[in-house]
Amino acid sequence: MLKSSKMKNNVKLITIAISLLFLSYIGIQxxxxxxxxxxxxxxxxxxxxxxxxxxxxxxxxxxxxxxxxxxxxxxxxxxxxxxxxxxxxxxxxxxxxxxxxxxxxGKIIEYEVTIVEGDSLLEISKKLAYNKIMPSDTFNSLIKDKGLLNSLNIEAPSLEGYLFPQTYKFAKGAKPVAVLKLMVNKMRDEFNSELKSRAKELGWSENQVLTLASIIEREAKIDEERPLISAVYHNRIKKGMPLQADPTAIYGVKSNKYKITKKDLRKKTDYNTYVIKGLPPGPIASPGIKSIIAALYPAKVPYLYFVAKNDGTHYFSKTLIEHNAAIKRLKTQRLKVQNSKLKGSDTLALSEG
Missing domain, CATH: 3.30.1490.480 (Endolytic murein transglycosylase)
Structure with missing residues (x-):
């Protein structure tokens, strides 16, 4: 009896010891x-x-x-x-x-990049390279790759205008094609079925909508004017007039950060709407959703011209006579401002003297 009880106790002790050893092993591991x-x-x-x-x-x-x-x-x-x-x-x-x-x-290494409305492929390339997402040479070889464009059903010379502007997080080591496809897919998520139906109603292709939207994006400074600028271009297209959109004159020639000159407006390029009729062959920048909507829903106004003021807004005109008068008023205002600045500097010089 005593032996049996002792054996049971020993078994229990061994079991406990093994369990403790096992738990210790798990804890260590x-x-x-x-x-x-x-x-x-x-x-x-x-x-x-x-x-x-x-x-x-x-x-x-x-x-x-x-x-x-x-x-x-x-x-x-x-x-x-x-x-x-x-x-x-x-x-x-x-x-x-x-x-x-x-x-x-699932916390992997990710790089963040922000594409803003109006960025062209040139700016996007620099941002992707700077943020270690894709080398510029790889980007430049892919954006015009016919195989990639066909696989994405893009009927345009390049991916310009198809990379939607927003903030992205890309995993380190992400495949370049996957990165570009994600940005194109995001554009098509925003360019939803309702907007596609509207484009069909107008008889416009995806490329035409994005092309006009990109011009609006480069011209508009305030949201309220996007439908008005859109209306000017729609009206010009209906009348068979050249669009004469200044930003198209420098696309592919120089950065949009540079000032547009009269010489630029005369350059013969496939995109310069001062020398070609209708829309360019593709977008000139990445349009945001507001510009895409404006391209599809122009304001119901008879304007054919607009000229920039000094405050980010524009004068809109129905006729060339009105347009020229607006330009004259602007020049007069600018001269007055310049003269007042000169007078102010003269007064300051005299007081200092």
Whole structure:
């Protein structure tokens, strides 16, 4: 009897000891760092990699010890069903449990880039390169690639105007084609079925709408004037008049940050609407949704001309006589402002003297 009771106690003690050893082992394997250094470790989980393949990568980088235990932990956390591909940053002193949590969060290295309304491919190329998303030479080779354009059903000379302006987050190592496709898809999400129906009603193609919208984007400074500027161009198209949109004169010739000269307006290019009839072959910049809507819904006004004031707004006119009168008024106002500035500087000089 005593022997039997003693044996039972011994079995219990052994069981407890084994359990404690097992729990200690799990604790060490999950909560004690595998790599004792504090060095930053960057690893890539490739697209399409299984959880087992990810574990192998972690083990090779000395971030975990027991692969089988990590596999079980991943199943409990349901991480084995889906793991986000990309580049992860770990520290050598992170425990395997912390590594597991980071994988579960899917927090990969991402680069942020903001494309603003009116950006051309030139500006977009610089931004993508600066933010380490895509080298300029790769970008420049893809934007006119016929295979890519055809795959995206784009009937235009390039991707100009098709890369929607907004703030994007791209994963490190993202494929250049995938980056561009995402931006085009975002444009088509915004250019929704309702707007497509409106374009069909007008008898306009996607490319024509985006082309006019890009011109509006480059001309308009305030939202209220977008439908008015659109109306001017719609009215001119109906009358068979050249659009004479200043921004088209320098597209592909020089940056839109430079001042447009009379010499620019006379240059013969495929985009210069002072020398060609109708719309250019494609957009000249990335239009925002407000300009796309304005291109599709012009104001019901008879204007055929507009000229910029000094405050970001424009004078709109129905006839050339009215337009010339508006230009004359503006020149007179500018002369008055210049004269008043000169008088002010003379007075200041005399007072200082």
């Amino acid at each position: 999950l909560f004690v760092p595998s790599n004792k250094g504090g060095k930053q470790i960057e690893i890539e989980i490739p697209e399409g990699a299984t959880y087992k393949q990810a574990i192998d990568i972690l083990a090779k980088n000395n971030l975990i010890r027991d692969k089988n235990l990590f596999m079980i932990a991943g199943r409990i956390a349901r991480l084995d069903r889906k793991i986000r591909a990309g580049y992860y940053v770990f520290w050598g002193n992170m425990s395997p449990f912390e590594v597991l949590k980071k994988l579960k969060s």
